[in-house]
Amino acid sequence: MNILVIGPSWVGDMMMSHSLYQTLKVQYPNCIIDVLASNWCKPLLDRMPEVRQSLEMPLGHGDFSLRERYKIGKSLRDQYDMAIILPNSLKSAFIPFFAKIPIRRGWKGESRYIFLNDLRHNKKDYPMMVQRYVALGYEKNSIPTAKNLLCPTPYLTVNQDDIFETKQYFASQLSSEEGRLAIGFCPGAEFGPAKRWPHYHYANLAKALIKQNFAIRLFGSKKDHTISEDIRLSLPENLRPFCTNLAGKTSLSQAVDLIADCRAIVTNDSGLMHVAAAVNCPLLALYGPTSPQYTPPLSEKAVIIRLIKGDLIKIRKGTDSAEGYHQSLIDIQPHLVIEKLSDLLK
Template sequence: MAHIFIMTSKDISVKIECMKIIVRMPNWIGDLVMATPILIDLRKAYPDAEITAMCQENVAPLLEKELAIDELFRFSRAKGFFRRITERNIAGKLKRGNYDIGILLTNSFSSAWRFRQGGVKQIIGYRADGRSFLLTTPVAFSEKRKEKHLVETYKEILAPLGIPVSDTPSRLIVSDEEVEEAWDIVKRLYISPDAKIIGINPGAAYGTAKCWLPDRFAEVAKNLVRADTKNVVIFFGDRSHKELIGNICTDLGSRVINLAGQTDLRQLLALIKICSVFLTNDSGPMHIADSLDVPLIALFGSTSPAITGPYKQRHNIIQKKVPCAPCFKRVCPIDFPCMKKIGADEVTEMVLAKLSNVVEAK
């Protein structure tokens, strides 16, 4: 049984005995990856606690191999007639879990309400969305929140548990079997075993303002396969990006492969893992590659790498200084200067240099 100290709003240290901790993980792929250090730090601080990660079904596969947790609490969102039934089921499962401490890495009212309905005894979360009265331990955001990396903002929520902000990086775990299956997929695509695989992710979930120009991704892919006959480019994306990537890959030849919408999340992790280099916008796959220690190049436009950039590979970024960036808009209202200033030749050279370093290291 682990002993945890909870700080109340009056900064009074109250000793409680805790056997069960539940962490409500973020809903987006990239945010969830950036939140994984929380699970690791909790396990280090309280090795005897039973730790549960709670997350939506669509992102839950990311944590299937995570060693820091004892249970993965999956749930699905429902709308309309089925919403009340779904909410009752979630509350019932939370009650059966009999959790001593709940940590909210989401800032919504509904996530705090679920913990309350589910009988979670101690609820820790940031003051947001008018939900402070639902939290037993409300935490104020740092005044420098807009200057800090999101990983650090997540870590600061552990202060009431006596856990200081650590250097723990983001982590995803891919098994040897999954890596072997990824190589099997590559073989079925008639890719040579000695090929140098370059992954490209040209999409992003938040909006087009985060995305480099499609024709420039196509130009880079063309340059890469021309540079070396062993270079193979694989484009990744979900179903929503099939048309985008299909247009990019048109007439680029057999060594440029379109896997958009053809992989599940675990397969995506394994395929990114075997890439020699990964080129990407600010996106969930960027954080996946970073957490798997895959050398990457991240292109930034409307968003800030200081807040949501790759946590481990912060130097592997291309971003041009323009007066309006970062604007954090979904769609650029003007002429997209932040992304247009990034040239295809510049990106090609950086990818090839990174690829050369990887080959030399081997």
């Protein structure tokens, strides 16, 4: 069976989708899995052995472009037996429909009844996103309940040769790390500043760790470069050489290698949090308005700090500080993070 998966748009969601691909290989042992997704996802999909290939989705997240979707669908005809649509949007169901794929499976969402012929209605029975993905790997009449649903842990393949090559590429930037183990920080968040641990807390944590003979690596996209630089420049000048701002300077594949090489990661609820979990790096995840009940880091080496209770609070910029930080994250003091991190490093 040839299966086309319409992949999600975000790094964290793409990482959680790996649990589905592993499930499909169990449910349909001889299946071939291709994933249609944005080109930036290719470095992740290339490290998932269950995926044969990633097909580039040329349209952006909010781009409707019905005509272009028809062309893409037409080009995929007679290649697949089943499509699994992970996004909930109406437009995400167009391409498998135009490709005339016989089985088109997905959750109910945005009035797409005529486009999906294997429609699932009980999404709320599966409270975690990874459970919702994995449930789509089963035939409709044989889906386990959430309590009994086995969700394979997402992982990315890494090897020491690739890590060595990537470290050589960034040798000049990482030259001050000699004799020190690296702790990675992922201080950005696509959700907005309300999802970020304050930069001054990160700086105080970095200061303490550098004095313990660690080096700090700051990871993120180009949009995270400024917040990462705020952290670095908040350090005393004599400590700055031991803190390297890599945000916006690495490819996603290079970031995977350098994260895998870290002794531990301290991170906001972000896509890179899920990457760190997938390379089995010990990580400390800091949550505020978002809820770890829905999208936690899927790793036995993950420790979560959240000081408030309840579900997701939909807020992009808080009113609790000039920078837009949320009070629940401001309240997570560096000494608490150092304590939890010390336990994790043991």
